[in-house]
Every structure is written in structure tokens, then in C-alpha cells.
Amino acid sequence: MEVTLLIQATDDSFRILEDARNQAKGLLDSARILEDAREQAKGLLDSARILEDAREQAKGLLDSTVGVTSETRQMEKQKIQTIFQGVQETKSGFQNFIVTFSLLFVFWILLSGKFDMFHLTIGVICSIVVAHLTHDLLFANVRVGDTMVIVRRFIIYIPWLIYQIIRANIYVACLALSPKMPIDPHVLRFRTKLESDISWVTLANSITLTPRTITMDIKDGEFFVHALDKRVADDLHAGEMEDRVAHIFMEADHIYIQDALDVARIYVELRKWV
């Protein structure tokens, strides 16, 4: 009797010990898992810090690249502020008319070259008639930006483009005259960050005007460009031309006056309700 009780007790104690050991093992395991987790967390933390650093660097880079276009950003910020202050201010057709008229009149003087009263009067009348007929054509899709600024920047862009054309011309002449003719024609396909149709067309025509490349088609912002050799592709992917075109049409910073205008309309509604 005593013996069986003893055996039972030892059995029980063994079982309890076993349980305890199992539990301890489980605890140990979980501790190890926790340890692992902590390690991982530390790793994550490190990577997060690295990411943070990278972001800081990227921000610095962005600031330095956007430095070129800070003028644009300033202007757009001011515009947005004025829009929100005097909430209703949309671009009128009249302003378009004035800009079209002045462009056409400059074109007339370039053509005519006569400065007597009679011809200047005819020029003013003709410019007014044509501007009245077509002022919605010339600036149809330009986002509400400063048209005079766009015109000024476009004029600044032209000498750079001519320099590029001359450089590419010499390059193609060297390619064609070298006896081995090391050409490697292929079709490039890339997506741009430009967003309005007029900037697409400016970029496409700049690409076509530069020898060795021809824009074949644009489909939904995707360019198909035929290039003469490999170096051209690298030049295109570097995207200096694209950046400059974006700078002309004030698309560099992705702050759009049009978006601000859209928001402004909702803002007015909200203010009415409140």
C-alpha cells in the first residue's frame, strides 16, 4: 500500500517535473524566438535608419535638382495663394486674346518690316481679326499658367536646342563617313513625366529635329523613338531635354494651378455651408 502510494507520488512528481521541463523548454524556445525577433527588430531599425538617411539624401538631391525650377515653384505658390485669397480667379479668354494678339503682331512686324502708319494699322487690324477668330486654338490646353513666362522660357530654350542639333549633326556625319559604319538602329520606348499635349509635342519635335532620332508615335504619354545607335539611347534616358521641356511648361514641380483651382471651387462651396 505504502509502496504503491510512493510509486504513485514519484510518478506524479516525475510527471510534474516533465511538465515543468516542457514548459521551461517552451519558455526557452519562446525566449529564443523573442531574441530572434529582437534581432530582427534591430535589423529593421537599422534598415529604417538607413532608409531615413536615404530619404534625407534624396530630399537634398531633390532640393538641388529642383533648384533650377524654384522660380516656377515660387510663382505657382504665389498664384495658389492669390487664388485662395480672392477665391474666384480663373483665366479669362481675354488674357489669351491679348497674348495671342501680341504674338501675332510681332510675327506681322517680322514679316512686313515696314513701319509707316498705314502698314502698322493694317497689321493691328489683321492681328485683332485673327486673334479673335483663333484665340481658343493657340492656348487651348495650356494649364492655367503664366503664358508670358512660357513664351520667354521657350525663346531661351531655342539656342540650347540649336546647339544640340549642331552637335548631333557632327556626330552623325562622323558615323556616316567612318568606313565601318558602326550603326545599330533600334526603336526605343519610354514613358515621360510630361503631362500636357503641348509639352509632348515640343519634346517629340525636339527629338525629331535632332538628327539620329525620330519620334514615330506618341500613345498616351508613351514615346516610340527610332534611334541610330546605342549612345543616343543613353542620352535620351538621361532626359536633359525632357527636364528642360518640363521647365518651359512649368511642369517641373507637379504643383498645378489647375489643381488648386479645382480645390478652390470645393473650398468655396464648403465655406458657403459653414
Place this chain on the structure above:
Amino acid sequence: MSTFFLVIGLGLCILVFFVLYRVVFGPGVFNRIAAISAIGTKTLIILLIMGFVYGRVEMFVDISLVYALLNFIGVLAASKFLEMEKEL
């Protein structure tokens, strides 16, 4: 200077004949249209050079502008017509 322009103009005239070969014998319509447009561009430059030779550039600038314009619209209309035809 006049002989310089004359020589360049004659050289361009000879180059036109090379392109004319593509217009006459070129396989397919697209080659012909592209060649005609190239001839138009060359003619424009030849007109300007003639203006320098005759010493009346401002007159020939107008003519070459009209030529460029009609060349552009003509090529566009021809491509449009072919697009409507559906068969090449």
C-alpha cells in the same frame, strides 16, 4: 559670294534627282510620300539660295514660306487620303 550660292544651289538640284529616283521607282506609297516631302524641303532651301543670288531675299522668303506651308498641308492631305483608302 554669288558663285558660292550658285554652286550650293546646283549641288542641291543634283541631290533632288537622287530623291526623285525614290519617288518614281520607290516601292510602296509611304516611300513616295516621304521622298516628296524631302524634295519639298530641298526646294525650299533652293528658293532661299536663289533669293541670295538675285539679291531679293525678302521676296523669296515669302515664296518659300508658302511653299513649306503647302508642302506640309499637301503631305498631310495625301496621308489622310491613303488612310481613308484602307488599302496600300
Place this chain on the structure above:
Amino acid sequence: MIRSSEDIIIRTVSRVLVPFIQLFALYVIAHGHYSPGGGFQGGVILGASLVLLLITYGPKETRRHISEKSVTVFSSLGVLIYSGIGVICLLLLGNYLDYGKLSGILHVAPAEARALGILGIEIGVGFTVMAIMFSIFFDISSGGKPPEDEKE
């Protein structure tokens, strides 16, 4: 029937070019007595600008800028200007299109009156040529059928 073009390059380029082409046409008309050109050539260029609009934007969009009714009006107005100036010269006891007699009502010297008269004649010719060229192209391109959006 001409459909509007889908190609974004052609659409944008012609949109930007059309005002300059029209101004150039008016320049050719106005400077007809100094440089090559005149009423007929300027009218052809004006018509060409409208044809460019038609083949890129299609008949519906073009009709927003210039309708068939106004084309008819322009073609008659040009003839009216031309013959009107001639008849005014007749009424001032000159020959038909004798511009020198216009100095009586314009209060300028006969030479200047002659220049103004020629300018008026050329404007008339330009209007008519533009309207007739455009309407010929419009009618042939639509194949004689009435436009779709005017059916209902």
C-alpha cells in the same frame, strides 16, 4: 467623309500653326503691291489654313469656327466688294475700276487712292477665293452627303 485625326502631334501642331498661317495670308493680301502675292494667293493660303483645320479636326469642329452659311456669305461678299468698288468708280464718272476717281470721296491724293482701291479689290478677291476653295474641298470630302450631326 473626313474623320478627325487621332494623332496628337498633328492635332497640336496644326492648332498652333493655324493663327500664324491666317495672319500670313492676310499679310500676303495686304502687301500684294510690294512683294509677290496678292488677293488670289492670299485667299488660297487662307483656304489652306481652313483645309488644315478640316483634315485635322474633322467637319464638326471646323464648323464651329466657320460655318457653311458664313462661307456662302463670304463668297458673295468678296464679289460684292470687287464689283462695288468698280461701280463706285463708274458713279464717279470714271471707267470701271478707275481707282483714281476714288480720291474724291476718300479725300486723299489720287496715287494713294489708287493704292487703297487696289487693296480693297484684293481683299474682295481674297474673300471669294478662300470661300470657294474651302467649300469645294468641304463638299468633295463629304462626298455630297449631308453631315452626320445635322441629320437629326
